[in-house]
Every structure is written in C-alpha cells, then in structure tokens.
Amino acid sequence: TYVIAQPCIDVKDKSCVDECPVDCIYEGERSLYIHPDECIDCGACEPVCPVEAIFYEDDVPEEWADYYTYNVEFFDELGSPGGAAALGNTGRDHSGIAALPPQNQ
Numbered sequence: 001t002y003v004i005a006q007p008c009i010d011v012k013d014k015s016c017v018d019e020c021p022v023d024c025i026y027e028g029e030r031s032l033y034i035h036p037d038e039c040i041d042c043g044a045c046e047p048v049c050p051v052e053a054i055f056y057e058d059d060v061p062e063e064w065a066d067y068y069t070y071n072v073e074f075f076d077e078l079g080s081p082g083g084a085a086a087l088g089n090t091g092r093d094h095s096g097i098a099a100l101p102p103q104n105q
C-alpha cells in the first residue's frame, strides 16, 4: 500500500484524490489517509502531491514510520467503504495525528 505522511497534515492539497483510480484516499479532519486494502499500488498519487507526503510503504522515511500505522488504523472503525467520494470529510483523525499541534503552517 501507499501511505500519507506528516507533510499532508493541515495542508490537504487533495491533488492525490483526483489521480486515484479506485477512490481509496479518504479525508480526515487534518489529513488524508490511504486505505491499505483498497489501494492497488498503482503509484499514480505519489508524484502529484506538491508537498511529497505520499510514499510506498517500504519507502516511508524513518522519521515518519508511524504514519504507516496511522493510515491502517484510521480504518479500524470505518472498515472498507469501497469509495471515498461518497463519505466526504469524515471529520475524524487517527489519535496520533489529532494530538499534534498545528503542522506545516
């Protein structure tokens, strides 16, 4: 799967959303999250993020290693909705992101 890391927080450019062929990039209050089971590893989202927040799971920088878990656990309650557009902004975040002070300002 691909993973969205720290640079997305409080930025949410959303260029990635338009590129994903399976609509598996879900919106939280402060960040977006890639569904680990719905992502088909096509790589289309990674180059379009203007702040380089998106990484293949094996390429996530060490300092942001926790973001793999954040992307996975974000869906513990949501399950596998099968499409992000219909949900819109979920108004939630992983607790590890919700607890952070303002980022990337």
Ligand code: F3S
Binding pocket: 004, 007, 008, 009, 011, 012, 013, 014, 015, 016, 017, 032, 048, 049, 050, 051, 052, 053, 054
């Ligand atoms: Fe975030 Fe970059 Fe997408 S800022 S919303 S990961 S284009």
Ligand code: F3S
Binding pocket: 002, 019, 020, 021, 022, 023, 024, 025, 034, 038, 039, 040, 041, 042, 043, 044, 045, 046
């Ligand atoms: Fe979607 Fe492909 Fe990225 S399936 S999340 S655009 S790797």
